[in-house]
Amino acid sequence: MAKEGQIDGSNVFMAATLTNPLRVGLRQERVIPPQCLIIFGASGDLTHRKLIPAMFALFLQRRLSSEFAVLGCARRPWSDEVFRQTMAERLQPTIATHPHAWEQFSQGLFYEPVDLQQPEHLVRLAQRLEQVDRQRATRGERTFYLSVSPAFYGSGARALAGAGLLADRQRSRLVIEKPFGTDYASAQQLNRVVKSCGQENQLFRIDHYLGKETVQNIMVLRFANSIFEPLWNRNHISSVQITAAETVGVEQRASYYEQSGALKDMVQNHLTQMLALTAMEPPGRFEPESIRNEKAKVLQAAHLAHPEQPWTCCVRGQYGSGGTAKNPLASYRHEPGVAPDSTTETYVAIKLFIDNWRWQGVPFYLRTGKHLAKRLSEVALTFRDAPVRLFDAAAGGVSANQFVIRIQPNEGAMFRFEVKAPGSGMRSRPISMNFSYDESFGEPSDEGYVRLLADAMLGDPTLFTRSDEVEAAWRLYTPILEGLKQSPERFPVHPYEAGTWGPAESDELLARDGLLWRRP
Amino acid sequence: MVPQFTLQAPLKLPPHAVTDHLKQLWEQPEEGYNGSATFTLVVWEPAWLEQHLARLGLLQDAVMGMQRPCLVDAARRAIGAYGLPSATAPLSSTLAQVLATQPGGNSSYDDLRGQAVDNSISELQPHRMITLAPTINGDQPLDALVAAYCSLPGDSPGGSVCGDVLVLRGGAASIATELDMLPPLIPSQLPCWVLWEGALGEHTDIFERLAAPPRRLIVDTALGDTGPSLRILARRIAAGQAVSDLNWYRLGGWRESLAMAFDAQDRRAALGHVAQVDIDVEGDQLCQGLLLAAWIASRLQWSLQTGHRQQDSSVYHFQRTDGVMVDLRLASVPVGFPKPHAGSILGLRLLCKPPGSREFCVVLCGEASGCMRLEGGDISSRDLVEEIVPLIQGSLEAQETRVLAGGHDTTNPLLATTAQLAHQMLTAMDASKT
Numbered sequence: 001m002a003k004e005g006q007i008d009g010s011n012v013f014m015a016a017t018l019t020n021p022l023r024v025g026l027r028q029e030r031v032i033p034p035q036c037l038i039i040f041g042a043s044g045d046l047t048h049r050k051l052i053p054a055m056f057a058l059f060l061q062r063r064l065s066s067e068f069a070v071l072g073c074a075r076r077p078w079s080d081e082v083f084r085q086t087m088a089e090r091l092q093p094t095i096a097t098h099p100h101a102w103e104q105f106s107q108g109l110f111y112e113p114v115d116l117q118q119p120e121h122l123v124r125l126a127q128r129l130e131q132v133d134r135q136r137a138t139r140g141e142r143t144f145y146l147s148v149s150p151a152f153y154g155s156g157a158r159a160l161a162g163a164g165l166l167a168d169r170q171r172s173r174l175v176i177e178k179p180f181g182t183d184y185a186s187a188q189q190l191n192r193v194v195k196s197c198g199q200e201n202q203l204f205r206i207d208h209y210l211g212k213e214t215v216q217n218i219m220v221l222r223f224a225n226s227i228f229e230p231l232w233n234r235n236h237i238s239s240v241q242i243t244a245a246e247t248v249g250v251e252q253r254a255s256y257y258e259q260s261g262a263l264k265d266m267v268q269n270h271l272t273q274m275l276a277l278t279a280m281e282p283p284g285r286f287e288p289e290s291i292r293n294e295k296a297k298v299l300q301a302a303h304l305a306h307p308e309q310p311w312t313c314c315v316r317g318q319y320g321s322g323g324t325a326k327n328p329l330a331s332y333r334h335e336p337g338v339a340p341d342s343t344t345e346t347y348v349a350i351k352l353f354i355d356n357w358r359w360q361g362v363p364f365y366l367r368t369g370k371h372l373a374k375r376l377s378e379v380a381l382t383f384r385d386a387p388v389r390l391f392d393a394a395a396g397g398v399s400a401n402q403f404v405i406r407i408q409p410n411e412g413a414m415f416r417f418e419v420k421a422p423g424s425g426m427r428s429r430p431i432s433m434n435f436s437y438d439e440s441f442g443e444p445s446d447e448g449y450v451r452l453l454a455d456a457m458l459g460d461p462t463l464f465t466r467s468d469e470v471e472a473a474w475r476l477y478t479p480i481l482e483g484l485k486q487s488p489e490r491f492p493v494h495p496y497e498a499g500t501w502g503p504a505e506s507d508e509l510l511a512r513d514g515l516l517w518r519r520p
Numbered sequence: 521m522v523p524q525f526t527l528q529a530p531l532k533l534p535p536h537a538v539t540d541h542l543k544q545l546w547e548q549p550e551e552g553y554n555g556s557a558t559f560t561l562v563v564w565e566p567a568w569l570e571q572h573l574a575r576l577g578l579l580q581d582a583v584m585g586m587q588r589p590c591l592v593d594a595a596r597r598a599i600g601a602y603g604l605p606s607a608t609a610p611l612s613s614t615l616a617q618v619l620a621t622q623p624g625g626n627s628s629y630d631d632l633r634g635q636a637v638d639n640s641i642s643e644l645q646p647h648r649m650i651t652l653a654p655t656i657n658g659d660q661p662l663d664a665l666v667a668a669y670c671s672l673p674g675d676s677p678g679g680s681v682c683g684d685v686l687v688l689r690g691g692a693a694s695i696a697t698e699l700d701m702l703p704p705l706i707p708s709q710l711p712c713w714v715l716w717e718g719a720l721g722e723h724t725d726i727f728e729r730l731a732a733p734p735r736r737l738i739v740d741t742a743l744g745d746t747g748p749s750l751r752i753l754a755r756r757i758a759a760g761q762a763v764s765d766l767n768w769y770r771l772g773g774w775r776e777s778l779a780m781a782f783d784a785q786d787r788r789a790a791l792g793h794v795a796q797v798d799i800d801v802e803g804d805q806l807c808q809g810l811l812l813a814a815w816i817a818s819r820l821q822w823s824l825q826t827g828h829r830q831q832d833s834s835v836y837h838f839q840r841t842d843g844v845m846v847d848l849r850l851a852s853v854p855v856g857f858p859k860p861h862a863g864s865i866l867g868l869r870l871l872c873k874p875p876g877s878r879e880f881c882v883v884l885c886g887e888a889s890g891c892m893r894l895e896g897g898d899i900s901s902r903d904l905v906e907e908i909v910p911l912i913q914g915s916l917e918a919q920e921t922r923v924l925a926g927g928h929d930t931t932n933p934l935l936a937t938t939a940q941l942a943h944q945m946l947t948a949m950d951a952s953k954t
Binding site for chain 2: 020021022024025026030031032033062063064065066067133134137139140174431438439440441
């Protein structure tokens with residue numbers, strides 16, 4: 001019998017003009033076994049913004065077993081009921097459409113006041129977990145999620161291990177949020193700590209970009225089709241641009257962002273993961289270790305275009321004021337919580353090379369920024385020009401073939417190539433062939449956390465970064481980070497008007513190679 | 521399928537001694553061994569066909585209650601040997617019923633039902649597995665076999681996690697007499713699944729007592745006759761019980777392929793203009809066909825109007841939300857080499873007639889069957905999408921594991937809605953006969 005808010009029912013069919021009614025509820029996905037998710041930092045933003053909504057989405061999709069529990073842990077002296085009530089208030093718009101389902105789901109929410117630094121709290125936590133296991137028949141399967149300040153990742157892992165909560169190597173897992181370290185040395189140190197607490201297969205370092213359907217699609221496009229791989233190398237590709245552009249500013253995150261900046265917030269993790277997936281060799285098998293081996297290998301082969309003079313291949317920028325009279329945008333230095341003389345970059349562009357047989361000599365350009373002209377994440381591969389130019393171009397110059405994987409929004413891919421322009425002459429013009437997820441598939445994609453949380457609970461580490469990957473990613477940018485410490489004057493922050501595509505110096509980085517940034 | 525046997529030989533006990541024995545077993549477990557706190561699995565495992573094949577010497581192997589390739593091969597040989605139509609599905613109840621009437625054949629065989637567990641199920645570390653193994657000799661007294669069971673040691677420092685198996689083997693009447701011993705053996709705080717591996721409709725007294733809510737039920741509507749199977753399925757779901765139907769899982773490829781045909785946005789509108797659906801099934805067991813038809817109709821919000829027989833077909837009339845009528849035909853087609861389960865889908869044709877544009881036709885053909893019949897009727901004049909539906913890979917045990925691994929205490933809403941409509945279709949057909 002279909003219950004309100006679940007998969008079936010006419011409420012779902014009402015959306016049928018947008019979705020395929022035959023597609024609803026058909027996902028052939030792995031069902032998560034009975035499980036207890038323990039969230040440390042349960043009173044924080046991430047819990048109600050991402051984690052509980054992701055668990056509720058899994059519940060609605062019936063991917064969560066009836067035998068599940070979420071145990072929220074934080075220092076606040078909440079009760080189970082307060083935790084349930086707080087989550088209900090914060091998820092109100094979602095719950096409003098699924099009240100009955102929420103009622104069922106919330107019966108699996110529990111709360112235990114825990115300070116990870118207090119050994120006696122850990123003893124109490126272990127007892128509570130036993131109790132929840134019995135109450136909800138969760139079979140001792142536990143996923144611990146450290147949604148706490150990064151400063152507590154190491155000590156938190158130690159505390160859990162010390163209490164014996166990570167001892168069961170098959171049934172206990174530890175998820176660690178980003179950022180994993182603040183530089184190469186701190187990432188190494190943190191890896192040493194967490195690896196002393198559990199085996200690598202128990203550790204899930206999360207990068208929510210890897211939860212995006214389109215990021216995963218990079219692998220499928222490359223390795224499920226025989227048409228791309230022969231072209232996916234230095235013989236045919238002249239350059240690669242990887243972009244993650246945001247239209248929003250720093251918003252409420254100034255205190256964090258002032259410490260991190262765009263390089264640590266976006267490039268070291270998200271953009272580098274896109275780089276790895278774009279450039280990696282085909283894995284021998286589709287299994288976690290094979291894939292992560294290839295990703296680590298390609299990151300180890302990557303380096304800044306000029307590691308000895310990193311300032312020549314890295315442009316930093318900071319947004320100034322902009323917008324319109326109707327919708328003015330404040331400059332970064334006028335954002336609440338930002339120092340008036342801040343030199344934190346809100347934009348960064350970097351040129352890299354990868355020293356291997358596939359990519360030798362092909363420049364990879366990475367850029368990310370806040371308050372840019374468009375919200376957009378994409379990987380764009382530009383192909384080499386045709387060896388002989390036989391035809392005039394209708395627009396004056398022949399444009400290079402491009403293959404663009406759109407990560408967000410309008411998820412999909414685009415292939416640009418030349419065709420004959422209509423008319424009696426033989427002039428060419430570029431056209432775009434598009435694939436759109438929305439148009440081709442009858443259902444929307446899950447939010448990244450839904451996929452990643454499910455994978456962690458299933459013990460599948462494919463979409464999580466391994467220790468050597470994290471370290472290789474930090475090592476890649478170490479010349480910049482050290483340069484910033486030693487001679488910051490060589491890495492000025494160039495101002496750019498909010499709402500534009502970044503500082504002019506960034507354009508010059510490509511102009512020196514005779515290229516332009518894409519402005520899609 | 522990799523069966524794993526219990527690590528110790530089962531101990532034969534008088535039924536009345538079982539409860540105390542199991543209690544003692546877990547009161548003083550050996551060091552390093554923990555009783556698992558997962559779920560209880562109760563299996564009704566008649567394996568009538570397997571027992572008769574073994575009795576008649578057609579299966580040179582122990583009776584295990586698993587759907588192994590050697591069982592299907594032996595069944596196919598028996599179909600030829602006893603002169604049954606070649607269209608008889610090897611695992612259908614028809615064959616078992618015919619073999620039951622064959623005299624003689626007193627071959628001895630080992631009966632290992634309940635003592636061998638599929639590896640994928642044992643990995644889930646069931647707390648207790650209780651197998652009810654009725655014998656073809658209805659007068660056989662009851663044997664109770666008990667063994668502790670441990671998953672093979674992994675690298676977990678927590679020690680091996682163990683459960684136990686209990687097999688009650690004997691005539692169905694003696695099993696029914698001892699059923700009251702089961703409730704104390706099923707911990708109320710753990711989920712309990714009842715896996716009914718017989719036909720729905722057989723031994724209803726045992727079924728009713730065994731499969732009472734809140735126990736979760738796993739059935740296979742391919743194993744019995746259409747009427748009782750669908751009626752019981754629908755009744756249980758309507759009563760709010762969590763029911764999984766293995767036959768519904770076998771339809772997964774068909775549902776996925778049909779949905780895929782309409783994923784492209786420019787085709788989705790055609791779903792509002794379906795005019796005719798044809799479904800061909802192997803033989804006259806119609807459960808799969810009715811479930812597939814009911815799934816389509818319920819997803820597209822059609823309402824059932826009438827049903828009647830027409831030669832070898834069941835014809836149903838549905839009304840679309842815009843008031844237009846849709847013809848849905850379910851045809852029984854004899855085939856030379858049927859799939860193991862009765863009533864497998866052979867093909868599906870769905871015809872859309874959008875006003876003002878060309879007719880749009882989707883034809884889905886089973887991987888091993890082809891669907892020439894559905895390709896007739898001038899489909900070349902229409903926009904055509906034709907796909908091959910792959911056979912569902914994986915054993916029955918793998919499907920059972922999927923249910924047990926991610927258990928739910930409610931029925932999948934898609935199946936719930938579908939089963940109710942399939943039952944209505946059945947009722948409409950019955951009404952047309954009277």
